[in-house]
Amino acid sequence: MTVDKSPENIKNIFNMIAKKYDLINNLMSFSTHKFIKKSSLSMLELPSGAKVLDCCCGTGDISGMLVKKFPFSKVVGIDFSEKMLEIARKKIKNVEFIEGDCRNMKFDDKTFDAVTISFGLRNIKDYNRTIEEMHRVLKDGGQLLYIDFDKRKFSNKFFDIAVFLIANIFKSYKAAYKYLIKSKNEFFTPEELEKILNSKGFSLKHQKSYAGGVIYSALYVKS
Numbered sequence: 001m002t003v004d005k006s007p008e009n010i011k012n013i014f015n016m017i018a019k020k021y022d023l024i025n026n027l028m029s030f031s032t033h034k035f036i037k038k039s040s041l042s043m044l045e046l047p048s049g050a051k052v053l054d055c056c057c058g059t060g061d062i063s064g065m066l067v068k069k070f071p072f073s074k075v076v077g078i079d080f081s082e083k084m085l086e087i088a089r090k091k092i093k094n095v096e097f098i099e100g101d102c103r104n105m106k107f108d109d110k111t112f113d114a115v116t117i118s119f120g121l122r123n124i125k126d127y128n129r130t131i132e133e134m135h136r137v138l139k140d141g142g143q144l145l146y147i148d149f150d151k152r153k154f155s156n157k158f159f160d161i162a163v164f165l166i167a168n169i170f171k172s173y174k175a176a177y178k179y180l181i182k183s184k185n186e187f188f189t190p191e192e193l194e195k196i197l198n199s200k201g202f203s204l205k206h207q208k209s210y211a212g213g214v215i216y217s218a219l220y221v222k223s
Helices: 007-029 032-041 061-069 082-091 127-137 155-169 171-186 190-199
Strands: 051-055 074-079 096-099 112-118 138-149 202-210 215-222
Touching (some): 007 032, 007 082, 007 155, 007 171, 032 061, 032 112, 032 202, 032 215, 051 061, 061 074, 074 082, 112 127, 127 138, 138 190, 155 171, 190 202
Parallel strands (some): 051 074, 051 112, 074 096, 112 138
Antiparallel strands (some): 202 215
């Protein structure tokens, strides 16, 4: 892969775009990303009192939706961008947000009933280590919810054009959103990622596709 995924570069990108991140997400997706996230979360089946970890939580969209959907659960969000976490803490009060590295999390083995990661794994250079960490902190039979882009679909090209146009409006963030397009198009297909997750001890249970195939979500179970 040719994009620079060094932790320093990724942290700088997300710290830089943090203030406009939610606004630009709404513009890029015509606010459909909220529906997609809520629909994806419907695949989770959690008992009362469950513990859920939201990896690469960013400004806390998924974390906040988890709290609303599972009000008697304990939700923890982790991200290494302090600027993104500042916004998440202002938006959502019932989540414990932790500044940390998903490649080396400070949680005990088998702590969580579910782990979510949305639009985050492709930004981590050592994705293998991150997958292993998510597997480690999940309880046996725990669920992993994954959401990201599917680069194979023709409709994906229209998304790239939309991102390019928006990046030209927010010129100071243009480099960051050029990175978004490149990282998306160089990451694994759903089938390729499924093989990797299988090799790390996860089994696919459900999968959904959205926005003409631009985005997909997949629910895996720790085997």
